[in-house]
Amino acid sequence: MSLSGQIAIVTGASRGIGRGIALQLGEAGATVYITGRKPEESLNSKVGLSGLEQTAEEITKRGGKGIARFVDHQNMDEVKNFFEVIEREHNGQLDILVNNAYQGVTTISENMGKPFYETDPHVWDTVNNVGLRNHYFCSVYAARLMASRNKGLIVNVSSGGGLRYLFNVAYGVGKQALDRLSADAAVELAKKNVCVVSIWPGAVRTELIDKYFKDENGNPKAGIKNAKVFTSGETVEYPGKAVVSLALDPRRMDKTGRILITEDLGREYGFVDIDGLKPPNMRSLSFIIQHLGWNTTANFVPNWVKVPGWILWAGSSRL
Secondary structure (H helix, E strand, O other): OOOOOOEEEEEOOOOHHHHHHHHHHHHOOOEEEEEEOOOOHHHHHHHOOOHHHHHHHHHHHOOOEEEEEEOOOOOHHHHHHHHHHHHHHOOOOOOEEEEOOOOOHHHHHHOOOOOHHHOOOOHHHHHHHHHHHHHHHHHHHHHHHHHHHOOEEEEEEOOHHHOOOOOOHHHHHHHHHHHHHHHHHHHHHHHHOEEEEEEEOOOEOOHHHHHHHEOOOOOEOOOOOOHHHHHOOEOOOHHHHHHHHHHHOOOHHHHOOOEEEHHHHHHHHOOOOOOOOOOOOOOEHHHHHHHOOOHHHHOOOOOOOEOOHHHHHHHHOOO
């Protein structure tokens, strides 16, 4: 089975999880449009191809067709124009949208540990303009194309930050809103056979994570909380395997409106990471204990012991 003939969009695919998802969609045979901001001309002239263009080339090398498009996802006119191009070039066909673009990583790291009332309130816009508002706009334009053909898949890349406090107020509110976007859009798109889900990757070994948590020898840095959790986590392509599996599943509508954890999908569909490993599940009791910093205790708890999803939700309930 393959995704040959299918048209996919992955926003924010220059690096990280977006790049990994785009590569896996390409490896499955899809035509993949990837978006990102245009690099500065001076920088571009020095380094040659941008990260976005390099990703597009790799997609094509893997058997798909990679098409890079520079889109500023802060600018909704550019977003609208981009989807109009997709509609014209493919006679209205769009099979997969992955909302992954995000702008707030640097802002979050710079304000880590500061309460929201001591930070500039414009942090909200930095975190949630691209990471939430843009996702809504992209979902609207994609859903119009998919609904007209009575088929499609929209994936919102979210996180456990929508469950309970993580990083800062703006981040958590944005992620919970993104999960609600998936749930409510799924209600309205159910009759159009368009599946909408949020996926929660676990601890992902992105380029930024490796830089922060690993030493020069590739080992977890001493003295940094959660270093071991992240350095033993998923590669950026593991969430991509999850998206491909969903796209190929003829019964994916059974999952519409839900939050899906990548490792749960790996266990269900039978795939492993590109390094042959099975990453930890965020519902795994050992993972949770390790995330709390109790590494020694975590070593005595089997990975297969998981906390049921309803307990996680109950633990975050405000009612």
